[in-house]
Amino acid sequence: xxxxxxxxxxxxxxxxxxxxxxxxxxxxxxxxxxxxxxxxxxxxxxxxxxxxxxxxxxxxxxxxxxxxxxxxxxxxxx
Numbered sequence: 001x002x003x004x005x006x007x008x009x010x011x012x013x014x015x016x017x018x019x020x021x022x023x024x025x026x027x028x029x030x031x032x033x034x035x036x037x038x039x040x041x042x043x044x045x046x047x048x049x050x051x052x053x054x055x056x057x058x059x060x061x062x063x064x065x066x067x068x069x070x071x072x073x074x075x076x077x078x
Contacts, residue, residue: 002031005065006039006058012065014072022078025069036062 004010020028039059044051072078 001028002035002062005032006035006062008057008061012061012068014068014075017069017072025073025078029066029069032062032066 001010005012010016017025036059039055039062042055044055046052
């Protein structure tokens with residue numbers, strides 16, 4: 001699911017997390033953090049502006065998903 005979020009195939013809202021359990025949240029958080037580390041470690045050439053923009057969009061989508069997930073967990077005490 002982390003890859004789908006990063007690529008923009010899955011939109012993340014609070015409703016996306018409605019059916020997830022505590023273990024599912026922990027697994028998704030782990031997957032998002034791992035994929036984000038991989039993206040940050042993969043540095044495109046400074047001449048390739050399109051690759052840089054694509055990488056930054058992926059990182060932004062994952063950051064947004066993390067913020068939405070954290071907010072949902074705080075509201076629902078999960």
